[in-house]
Amino acid sequence: MGFTLGQKLIKTHLVSGDMTPGSEVGIRIDQTLTQDATGTMAYLEFEAMGVERVRTELSVAYIDHNTLQTGFENADDHRFIQTVCKKHGIRFSRPGNGICHQVHLERFGIPGKTLIGSDSHTPTGGGIGMLAIGAGGLDVAVAMGGGTYYITMPKMVRVNLTGKLSPWVAAKDIILEVLRIMSVKGGVGKIIEYGGEGVKTLSVPERATITNMGAELGATTSVFPSDEVTRSFLKAQGREQDWIELLPDADAQYDEVIEINLSSLAPMAAMPHSPDNVKSVTEIGPIKVDQVSIGSCTNSSLLDMLKVAAILKGKTVHPDVSLSIAPGSKQVLNMLAQNGALADMIAAGARILESACGPCIGMGQSPNSKGVSLRTFNRNFEGRSGTADAGIYLVSPEVAAASALAGVLTDPRTLGDAPQVTLPAEFLINDNMVELPATPEEAKAVEVLRGPNIKEFPVTKALPDSIEAKAVLKVGDNITTDHIMPAGAKILPYRSNIPYLSKFCFGQVDPDFSERCKAEGKGMIIGGANYGQGSSREHAALVPLYLGVKAVITKSFARIHQANLINAGILPFTFANEADYDNIELGDELRLPEVRALIAEGKPVVLENVTKNERYPLAYSFSQRQTDMLLAGGLLNYTRENAN
Secondary structure (H helix, E strand, O other): OEOOHHHHHHHOOEEEOOOOOOOEEEEOOOEEEEEHHHHHHHHHHHHHHOOOOOOOOEEEEEOOOOOOOOOHHHHHHHHHHHHHHHHHOOEEEOOOOEOHHHHHHHHOOOOOOEEEEOOOOHHHHHHHOOEEEEOOHHHHHHHHOOOOEEEEOOEEEEEEEEOOOOOOOOHHHHHHHHHHHHOOOOOEOEEEEEEOHHHHHOOHHHHHHHHHHHHHHOEOEEEOOEOHHHHHHHHHOOOHHHOOOEOOOOOEOOOEEEEEEHHHOOOEEEOOOOOOOEEEHHHHOOOEOOEEEEOOOOOOOHHHHHHHHHHHOOOOOOOOOEEEEOOOEHHHHHHHHHHOHHHHHHHHOOEEOOOOOHHHHOOOOOOOOOOEEEEOOOOOOOOOOOOOOOEEEEOOHHHHHHHHHHOEOOOHHHHOOOOOOOOOOOOOOOOOOEEOOOOHHHHOOOOOOOOOOOOOOOOOOOOOOOEEEEEEEEOOOOOEHHHHOOOOOOOHHHOOOHHHHHHHOOOOOOOOHHHHHHHHOOEEEEOOOOEOEOOOOOHHHHHHHHOOEEEEEEOOEOHHHHHHHHHHOOEEEEEOOHHHHHHOOOOOEEEEOOHHHHHHOOOOEEEEEOOOOEEEEEEOOOOHHHHHHHHHOOHHHHHHHHHO
8 A cells, every 4th residue: 555645754754653543653853943923932942952053954933923013022032033043053034034934935945854833834835745734832942952743643634636726716715615624623633635637737836825724724734746836836946956756656545535626616715703614705795895915824925916916907996995915025025026016016005014924913904893804814713813803804815806906805707807927937036134043163152132021931840649720711612822822913022921921811711811820820721622723832831831720621622732732731631521511610629630640651530520529531642752741741841851
């Protein structure tokens, strides 16, 4: 029996474990990336490990999230990251150079290599045949130090693409269709692998749009073959030498196969407040639109921008619509300026933003109250835009541009002939905004600069024999990392200051949560299904750790968040009987008796509800490594112990 592409990529990097779905495997990591919202903490963790220089083939730090500077905090974080990079052998992508996933795809991604990044949309790299996975900052720090990265061996899902996209239908519509079919939790524990004749019709930027939003499926990652299309893209980037062909074996076996006929797709939109709440644009109808935002790591490529410029050329944005456009990289912005497309956007009335994440993470451009905002982004979680009561719709650049002109949600097929846009044979190559690190000898003299907002990693302690604590929070299904630890312009500057950040933890769900935890000193969280979906941000585990959360007990977890909880030394359990969830109320006294000895021996664990005199069996499936981490009090303690 042959191997799938995902299996091949794991097999060539396998360090430990066997490739049986559900078992733990350790893989060697070739490349890492960080961004500034998660990077400061990741590099504090790297420093804490005492490794002088990164041991990966390539590590890059990007400044793309916290670029709105309304105080000193973001600027201080940038300076800290810049000096850490210089000292420890990491390349530094300066503010203005672009969004991490867009730039990495253009300049650094290599087919067949492994990449982990402290950003959940790292699977973008799967568009060129990388095994690219989003992870917590601590996992990235360990990988930078030469450590192995561990995942649960995923199942393999093939999405078989046939036919060809009709005019005005986009790659965004493909991934929205996949989300409609699979849901936001349908990819958990799976690698989504795209194949079929339809793959050959998709450019690398289109493939990257699809793999990027695989994060919204909850998938471990998504991947396309590396073929002649990939080769052409890398050649245009001056990197043809990085290309290798990567295809699944003809007799590869998949756990699940999904068939999608590209010819049958229509323009789609994800409605508030979930990326899988998908209908066709015609089904939704011509709702009034207040704002349109085009960009993000999902749809900010040169191809996307050229299509938008062609639609806007010679026209004017509707007077009731605010249109903002953020090209994904300096390369894209530069080429738009050279070929006149940027002038077409500006003439139409678009507001041009810097090459950064910006509105996608609530960093500016919040819509008006109760406003409708169409966005080419990847997430439309409630409140993520910075406006709590706004209705956010996820759409393709084509739908976004057409709607910006009309003032209502518009099917672009009504505009007549679609613009014919092709990628250039050669991209503009200028890496002057990527700083190289100091040599090992020069690094000795480099001073790492720390501002007053930068605080240390929260202290973790070894797991106690038993845990007694109240249920300090009870939440429902599909709680996102935005619910746990919100983003946005007011909060993101404090990502390097866990004590201050803790004030906002679960603020959208329960404004009293932080103070309740501080008053209790410790607690447990009770959650529903798919708890922790969304971002890879480890702050969603580190802040509860700081607030004294000892265990999180749910119906089910999102992959990255569960891993981050274990990394932080917080126990993640699921109910053996989901109905037991209903029996626990906020404030109930809970107990995990002899939990240390039980998980050390792999024996069943029971949650005692002291208040109601009830017992609930719990489920867990920790590997021996994860068990040892929890006993030690988290990954940092575990790494230190095993380094001695």
